[in-house]
Amino acid sequence: MGAGMTAPRGTPAAARGLGAAGHGTGHWLAQRASALALVPLTLWFVAALANDAATDLASLSAWLTSPINAILMILLLIAAFHHAALGLRVMAEDYVHSRARFAIIALIQLVCFGGAVAGIVATLLIAIDS
Amino acid sequence: MASLRPKSPNMQNYRPQLTSVMSFGHRLSGATLAVGVFGLSTWLVSAAVGPSAFETVQAIVFSVPGRSLMFLATLVFFYHLCNGIRHLIWDNVQAFSLPSIYIGGWIVLGTSLALTLGLWIWVLA
Numbered sequence: 001m002g003a004g005m006t007a008p009r010g011t012p013a014a015a016r017g018l019g020a021a022g023h024g025t026g027h028w029l030a031q032r033a034s035a036l037a038l039v040p041l042t043l044w045f046v047a048a049l050a051n052d053a054a055t056d057l058a059s060l061s062a063w064l065t066s067p068i069n070a071i072l073m074i075l076l077l078i079a080a081f082h083h084a085a086l087g088l089r090v091m092a093e094d095y096v097h098s099r100a101r102f103a104i105i106a107l108i109q110l111v112c113f114g115g116a117v118a119g120i121v122a123t124l125l126i127a128i129d130s
Numbered sequence: 131m132a133s134l135r136p137k138s139p140n141m142q143n144y145r146p147q148l149t150s151v152m153s154f155g156h157r158l159s160g161a162t163l164a165v166g167v168f169g170l171s172t173w174l175v176s177a178a179v180g181p182s183a184f185e186t187v188q189a190i191v192f193s194v195p196g197r198s199l200m201f202l203a204t205l206v207f208f209y210h211l212c213n214g215i216r217h218l219i220w221d222n223v224q225a226f227s228l229p230s231i232y233i234g235g236w237i238v239l240g241t242s243l244a245l246t247l248g249l250w251i252w253v254l255a
Binding site: 056077088 | 157184
């Protein structure tokens with residue numbers, strides 16, 4: 001294409017840099033994989049809470065002292081925050097049309113990562129300390 | 131500039147249907163649960179910090195507004211879980227005819243309500 005010409009609409013050049021090309025499948029698959037993981041993990045967690053696993057600090061500490069429970073708790077946190085980050089990102093992509101979109105998506109990733117790390121470290125501290 | 135162009139779909143022109151309402155409900159429940167997982171992390175961090183921090187968080191959770199939120203959270207959780215499984219079934223191009231989509235929708239609503247009530251009967255009994 002010569003100097004001074006602009007790419008006509010509908011060509012790859014017109015679309016370049018405007019959005020995902022080839023990354024969508026990975027996002028879709030990660031959302032489904034984390035969803036599948038969350039089915040047993042969330043049901044396990046809700047059942048444990050309903051079964052009085054954490055009515056006070058002593059019972060919560062005793063519960064997380066079990067390696068299986070601590071591992072499942074950490075897996076739940078990873079899957080839940082990953083799934084949340086993926087879902088919130090799609091909402092930002094769909095509803096935010098201003099230049100703030102990039103900042104909001106970056107913030108979603110950072111805040112979800114922070115929430116996951118905080119929960120995992122706390123779980124390990126409770127498991128080890130008690 | 132881009133905001134002057136017509137946007138689709140123009141939701142205000144559509145009569146709410148089970149399909150569209152449940153689709154938006156999936157997003158809304160997902161966003162609510164995303165807030166919920168931060169609550170879960172906050173709860174765990176408070177337990178790691180010490181007894182007084184944990185007591186503060188527990189007092190909020192077991193207050194009347196806290197209990198109401200916990201009830202709503204379980205309803206939102208079971209809805210997102212059941213409808214999420216419906217989505218996973220659709221991903222395999224199963225139950226994808228219009229009648230099946232409506233039947234599945236009512237099954238999801240009924241099941242999530244039943245699971246919520248069943249859970250609280252278990253907890254409170």
